[in-house]
Amino acid sequence: MKKEFITINEKETKKLGEKLADEVLKKKKNNEKAIIISLEGDLGAGKTTFVQGFAKKLKIKEKVLSPTFLIIKKFKLNKIKNFSNLYHIDCYRIKNFKEIIDLDFEKIISKPSNIVIIEWAERIKEILPENIIKLKFFYIDENKRKIIIEK
Numbered sequence: 026m027k028k029e030f031i032t033i034n035e036k037e038t039k040k041l042g043e044k045l046a047d048e049v050l051k052k053k054k055n056n057e058k059a060i061i062i063s064l065e066g067d068l069g070a071g072k073t074t075f076v077q078g079f080a081k082k083l084k085i086k087e088k089v090l091s092p093t094f095l096i097i098k099k100f101k102l103n104k105i106k107n108f109s110n111l112y113h114i115d116c117y118r119i120k121n122f123k124e125i126i127d128l129d130f131e132k133i134i135s136k137p138s139n140i141v142i143i144e145w146a147e148r149i150k151e152i153l154p155e156n157i158i159k160l161k162f163f164y165i166d167e168n169k170r171k172i173i174i175e176k
């Protein structure tokens with residue numbers, strides 16, 4: 026199922042992130058692997074902003090920043106259904122998917138108690154499983170963004 030949204034400010038993009046988090050939490054838990062959400066699209070199109078809304082719903086108090094220099098940032102979840110961690114990954118600086126593999130990616134995505142949200146996911150297409158939640162972000166103008174969610 027594909028849905029398209031237009032947001033006209035940061036707050037609306039965060040709200041979309043919150044809404045997706047709600048849906049993920051409501052889903053009956055029968056996943057054998059981590060929940061993976063891939064975010065693709067233009068620089069400054071709102072990916073990190075979306076993750077901030079998503080993390081808020083998971084009751085993460087720490088500020089969610091662009092993990093550009095870290096690549097992988099782990100947030101511990103406190104009694105959020107059966108989930109124990111949110112991993113926020115930023116592949117902007119990745120030149121080869123092997124760099125992510127070296128950071129224990131396979132292990133991270135193998136655990137059903139992990140939620141993994143990935144910015145610049147297009148850079149590691151080769152190693153992403155098939156049935157994941159996919160978002161595409163488009164910069165329309167200074168405040169307007171188009172966001173396509175495919176589940």
Ligand SMILES: Nc1ncnc2c1ncn2[C@@H]1O[C@H](COP(=O)(O)OP(=O)(O)OP(=O)(O)O)[C@@H](O)[C@H]1O
Nearest residue numbers: 032033034035038068069070071072073074168170
């Ligand atoms: N409708 C909107 N949705 C999201 N952000 C918006 C919107 N309108 C303006 N902005 C601004 O655009 C910027 C989006 O930055 P953000 O870091 O979320 O993008 P990004 O896609 O993560 O970029 P990068 O590719 O560098 O990681 C923020 O400064 C935010 O305030």
Ligand SMILES: [Mg+2]
Nearest residue numbers: 072073091144
């Ligand atoms: Mg970002």
